Amino acid sequence: MHDQFDVSLEDSDLLGEVELTTNLIIAASESDDRLSEDQIDEILGVVPEPRHES
Template sequence: MYDQFDVTLEDVDLLGEVELTTNLIIAASESEEHLSAAEIDAVLGVEPVQDDPDT
């Protein structure tokens, strides 16, 4: 029997965002202090921006 509400959807971008958000929630809940920008970058896998000495 066909069920119009049985729809399989997968949004790769959304799943990635949910994973990043989940990782931030877990890191924040395990920390006694607010996360620093560097800690957030580490959780998200972002490389820190380095100042260009020529600018």
């Protein structure tokens, strides 16, 4: 009988998402306050777009 829950994780995109989520959970649990958007972006490796001044 095949076990539907016996699944190997070999999807690199999924593993990357799990790692990012884990990093956020750890940072949030170590923080005394809410994480700012800038802190979250830094944890996720988001590079801010240059701001255009008018």
